[in-house]
Amino acid sequence: xxxxxxxxxxxxxxxxxxxxxxxxxxxxxxxxxxxxxxxxxxxxxxxxxxxxxxxxxxxxxxxxxxxxxxxxxxxxxxxxxxxxxxxxxxxxxxxxxxxxxxxxxxxxxxxxxxxxxxxxxxxxxxxxxxxxxxxxxxxxxxxxxxxxxxxxxxxxxxxxxxxxxxxxxxxxxxxxxxxxxxxxxxxxxxxxxxxxxxxxxxxxxxxxxxxxxxxxxxxxxxxxxxxxxxxxxxxxxxxxxxxxxxxxxxxxxxxxxxxxxxxxxxxxxxxxxxxxxxxxxxxxxxxxxxxxxxxxxxxxxxxxxxxxxxxxxxxxxxxxxxxxxxxxxxxxxxxxxxxxxxxxxxxxxxxxxxxxxxxxxxxxxxxxxxxxxx
Ligand code: M6R
Numbered sequence: 001x002x003x004x005x006x007x008x009x010x011x012x013x014x015x016x017x018x019x020x021x022x023x024x025x026x027x028x029x030x031x032x033x034x035x036x037x038x039x040x041x042x043x044x045x046x047x048x049x050x051x052x053x054x055x056x057x058x059x060x061x062x063x064x065x066x067x068x069x070x071x072x073x074x075x076x077x078x079x080x081x082x083x084x085x086x087x088x089x090x091x092x093x094x095x096x097x098x099x100x101x102x103x104x105x106x107x108x109x110x111x112x113x114x115x116x117x118x119x120x121x122x123x124x125x126x127x128x129x130x131x132x133x134x135x136x137x138x139x140x141x142x143x144x145x146x147x148x149x150x151x152x153x154x155x156x157x158x159x160x161x162x163x164x165x166x167x168x169x170x171x172x173x174x175x176x177x178x179x180x181x182x183x184x185x186x187x188x189x190x191x192x193x194x195x196x197x198x199x200x201x202x203x204x205x206x207x208x209x210x211x212x213x214x215x216x217x218x219x220x221x222x223x224x225x226x227x228x229x230x231x232x233x234x235x236x237x238x239x240x241x242x243x244x245x246x247x248x249x250x251x252x253x254x255x256x257x258x259x260x261x262x263x264x265x266x267x268x269x270x271x272x273x274x275x276x277x278x279x280x281x282x283x284x285x286x287x288x289x290x291x292x293x294x295x296x297x298x299x300x301x302x303x304x305x306x307x308x309x310x311x312x313x314x315x316x317x318x319x320x321x322x323x324x325x326x327x328x329x330x331x332x333x334x335x336x337x338x339x340x341x342x343x344x345x346x347x348x349x350x351x352x353x354x355x356x357x358x359x360x361x362x363x364x365x366x367x368x369x370x371x372x373x374x
Contacts, residue, residue: 007361009164009257013347014215019159019169020340021208023176026158028201037187037197038180046135046153047188051098053080056088056116058371060167060252061104061139061174066245067339068104068178074242075192075200075336076185085116086374092116095123097131103138106162106170107370108145115374117150139177141170155180164362165369166257168347171249175340179204203337210331214344218328222345225312225326226352229283235260236274236309237346238267239287240297246287246339250346257364258354267293267300278307285349286324287342288315291335298323314345 005011027039053072055065062084069080081093085103089112103117121134136151143156157173183200186192229235235254239247244266251264265274267286278284286301288294298320305311305323313324316332328345330338354361 006355007164007351008162009166009168009351009361010219010355012162012164012169013344013351014219015160016169016172016215016344017208017212019172020176020211022158023173023180024205024208027176027180028205037201038183040155040180040184042153042184046100046137047184049098049131050078050100050185052096053078053100053102054093054120055080055082055102055104056085056113056120057082057104058085058110058112060171060249061106061110061113063245063249063252064171064174064178065102065104066248067175067242068102068181070242070245071178071182071336072185075182077189077191078185083116085110085112089116089119092120092123095127095132097129099135101134101136103136103147103151104140104174105138105145105147106141106157106167106174108138108140108142108147109370109372111372111374114146114150117147121150139174141173162369165364165367166253166350166361172340172343175343176204179340199334200336203334207337207340210333210341211344214330214341215348218345218348221328222348222352223356225328225349226356228326229312229349230258230353230356232260232281232283234277234282235262235285236270236277236282236304237262237264237285237287238270238297238300238304239264239342240267240293240300241291242335242339243287243289243342246342246346247285249343250285250287250350253347253350254353256367257350257361258357258359259365260353267297270300270303275303275307278304278309280308280310283310283312285312285314285346287346288313288321289330289335289338289342290316290332291338294320312349314342 159173237247237250248264251262
């Protein structure tokens with residue numbers, strides 16, 4: 001039931017504060033023991049002797065994996081690679097011992113992801129040494145799916161059924177799963193101080209409330225903005241660092257539900273080719289959050305403006321962000337947490353553009369909720 005919402009997608013975007021609230025209640029309960037940074041359902045063998053992580057996924061799940069890899073490397077200090085499952089299954093990297101393979105799939109039924117995981121398990125078993133034992137984790141919203149029968153460890157994102165073909169609240173749930181893993185690994189490997197871990201946990205606990213205000217604010221702002229951009233033919237999304245995958249996700253959301261051509265780029269790559277596309281007809285959505293690359297993203301936005309592109313900023317309201325033609329404001333938070341907030345305006349902008357064009361937002365043409373064929 002869509003309740004009073006026009007589409008399931010909009011309802012599911014509005015359910016995100018609740019998704020975050022449930023995640024906090026489950027993984028950061030008030031009675032968490034002081035040596036445990038986060039409550040996860042894993043035993044010691046899951047964490048022991050881990051040297052690297054590889055993540056296999058498709059579509060939006062792969063974008064969550066890219067944020068996850070950033071956290072696992074930069075916050076927890078574990079070398080991590082992300083693969084398109086469809087590529088990995090025919091060209092896996094050489095086997096390396098003490099590797100955890102993570103398959104991320106909302107539905108738990110995506111053929112490429114399941115096949116890539118099966119192939120990885122077989123190769124490890126064939127190798128025969130304990131260091132090559134198939135240590136595999138599935139991150140899913142459907143713990144009753146085929147994925148669960150295939151891998152020894154499961155992390156249920158618990159986002160509830162998602163009806164819209166475009167993933168929204170399950171993307172948030174997947175991201176949160178990676179925040180949990182990054183906290184657990186950072187603490188066990190003493191890669192982060194007690195204070196750094198406590199700060200991230202405090203910000204995660206504040207997330208449900210922040211998401212609530214953001215969804216309300218941007219539902220209105222994006223509806224107004226969508227009227228201006230609904231007839232556009234191409235949109236470029238730019239981000240860097242931990243928000244680069246959010247730029248990819250913004251472009252994917254817009255493509256799949258509005259049929260507008262969109263590309264996501266790491267902002268620093270623009271000058272290596274794509275900048276040739278820019279003119280007054282191409283809006284650029286720039287995700288510019290305070291942190292190591294803030295100034296860089298702003299100067300990349302400035303370069304786009306110099307080519308007459310209309311700039312939409314997903315950024316805090318401050319003098320530095322006055323260059324944007326339109327601002328979708330996001331509060332200043334630590335860089336670690338920022339993708340959990342920047343995802344809201346990019347989802348709502350795509351939603352309102354597609355709704356304004358009168359399209360079937362929940363059932364876009366040529367797409368299915370889960371892709372069970374190769
Ligand atoms: O069920 P999965 O997470 O494995 O699905 C992967 C992709 O097919 C999926 O994320 C797709 O890209 C969505 N329609 C994105 O909104």
